Amino acid sequence: MQRESMEFDVLIVGGGPAGLSAACQLGQLAQKEEKELQICVIEKGSEIGAHILSGAVFEPRALAELFPDWKERGAPLNTPVTGDDIFLFASQQKASKLPNFMVPKTFHNTGNYITSMGNMCRWLAEQAEALGVEVFPGFSAAEVIYDESGAVEGVITGDMGVSATGEQKDSYMPGMELRARYTVFAEGSRGHLGKELIAKYELNKDKSPQHYAIGFKEIWDIPAEQHQEGLVVHSTGWPLEGHASGGGYLYHAENNQVFVGLIVDLNYTNPHVNPFAEFQRFKHHANIENVLKGGKRVSYGARAITKGGFHSLPKMTMPGAILAGCEAGTLNFAKIKGNHTAMKSGMLAAESIFAALQTDQAHTDLVEHEERFKASWLYDELYRSRNFGPAVHKFGTFMGGAYNTIDQNWFGGKLPFTIKDNRPDHEGMELADQAKPIQYDKPDNTISFDRNSSVYLSNTNHEEDQPCHLQLKDASIPISVNLVKYAEPAQRYCPAGVYEVVEQDNGEKVFQINAQNCIHCKTCDIKDPSQNIRWVTPEGTGGPNYPNM
Incomplete structure (x- = not known):
């Protein structure tokens, strides 16, 4: 069956803050200049927002540039921040509130809002469609289309109706070729096509390796007397003492709801760390x-x-395409915020593409984008925060935090020092028999829970009879290498219980992949010490269906 093909002026892969902001900006520029542009956004989730998960305390700076009248338009920003508390958790019972002079000013949230970014993206999609943008959820971008010269021409969406053994089922439908003069890749963190493009065009040459964390989030309905609408709480310390770094958050949203979560940096070296269990422990x-x-x-x-x-930002452009948002790594970790930066990144990408389209170009390398980026507040903000993450990695939470407080509060992020962390997150794993074991309590099913019941709440679903989207480069490595050396950490770092080591009746141990459970977090692609797991997109609409995360 032959693939159908559609052509656009601009194709945007990913319906998150970066992709939708790029679409809206393009639509506005076309409207202003009275140009007719064919703009398309594709999103692998079942609907816009289905795969969006963020804390989120939202800084409206980029939104105000994109839609100055966002309040009148009904943007879902209903809970202004009313207070900031930052705690050092010394133990399960002890906490010390940090005085203002000890807190980096980047952590202050005056003028920001507690919101659901899933709902914000749904609202952005409505604005994009009103500007003439075509928005197609349920379509996963599976392959990049290159022309004879190596320039990006678009993507091929994933085939539907292929069995787990690779055979075409009765429901088979080949993916479509979506071609464009320019393509924006805004897949979010560790996008699998972005990963391919960065390697192909050596976009990260002479850059520090990208670094990651895994972020957990739960939404709770709580009694009214325990709720303080607008209060933002951050913490560091317990339970991530010694074996990992990161921090917790508790945001009091509207309607007697709180958003609670834990961020665990993925550079930890103890293979016994279980980030999901750390999160459940944090809630106690x-x-x-x-x-x-x-x-x-x-x-x-x-x-x-x-x-x-x-320090980890790749070159964002290549012939025919541009990276935007978390695909490029524009999150400002000194603020623990990436939504306003992702939006601005997408808006800058739109401006560079529109300028090229005005001169009737196609499939070129938008080299002027770098100057546009460097002239923006986004570049300045990321530059001022350049040493935040590396300082914590190098010196630990306390000393790194002290350095960052001095750097941000006294010098505005312009101390004449450069601190880098050039070790990839998957390296440096200790051998399991030499690392300190970690004992985790069983969940009480009141405050803490197991992974299976948690995945159930994520509304995750995949068509069961389809090729596994969690690919092993070498099927023998999990048992012959990772189990022997590291007690196979995939059993612990996956927040959805996808990976298991199962003992057969004959005593043989087998690595089992429960791909149906996958919530698309990409941690396995990042943290596997052998770099043996490759995450690719499953059939469109698969994965979690977050209602308002």
Whole structure:
């Protein structure tokens, strides 16, 4: 069956903040200049917002540039931040609130909003469609189309109706060729096509390796007397003491709901670390449990966070295409925020593409984009925060935090030092028999829960009879290498219980992949110490269906 083909002026891969902001900006520029542009956004989730997960405390700077009248348009920003608390958790019972002079000013949230980025993306999609943009959810971008010269010409969407053994079922439908003069890749953190493009065009040459964390989030309905709408709480310390770095958050949203989560940096070296179990343990801290008790957990999810920052930014352009948002790593980890930066990144990409289209160009390398980026507040913001993550990695949470407080509060992020972390997150794993074991308590099913019940709340679903989208480069490595050396850490770092080591009746151990459970967090693609797991897109609409994460 022959593939159908569609052509556009601009194709945008990914319906998140970066991709949708690029679409809206292009639509506005075309409208202003009275140009007719064919702009298409494709999104692998079943609907816009289905795969979006973010804290989120939202800084409206980019939104105000894109839609100055966002309030009148009904953007879902209903909960202004009313207070900031930052705690050092010394133990499960002890916490010390940090005074303002010890807190980097980047952590202050005056003028920001607690919101659901899933709902924000749904609203952005409505604005894009009103500007004439075609938005197609349920279509995964499976392959990049290159022309004879090696320039990007678009993507091929994933085939539908292929069995687990690779045979065409009765429902088979080949993917479509979506071709464009320019393509924006805005797949989010660790996008699999972006990963391919960065390698093919050596976009990260002479850059620090990208760094990641895994971020967990749950939404809880809590008793009204425990709710303080607009309060933002961050923490560091317990339970991530010694064996990992990161921090927790608790955001009091509207309607007596709180968003609670934990961020675990993926550079940890102890193979016994279980980030999911650390999150469940975090909720038992007295400061957190006292807010959650008597409440009901209504949603769960997790995803990778691209946090390498300024030193890890790749070259964003290549012939025919551009990277935007978390695909390029524009998150400002010093603020623990990436939505406003992703939006601005997408808007800058749109401006560069529109300028090229004005001169009737196609499939060129938008080299002027780098100057546009360097002239923007986005570049300045990332530059000022360039040493934040590396300082914490190099000196630890306390000393790194002290350095960053001095750098941000006294010098505005312009201390004449450059700190880099050039070790990839998957390297440096200790041997399991030489690392300190970690004992995790069983969940109480009131505050803490197991992975299976948590995945259920993510509304995750995949067509079962389809090729596994979690590909092993060498099927023998999980047992012959990772199990022997590291007690196969995939059993622990996956937040959805996808990976298991199962013992057969004959005593043989087998590596089992429960791909149906995958919530598309990409942690396995990042953290596997042998770099043996490759995450690719499953059939369109597969994965989690987050209602308002």
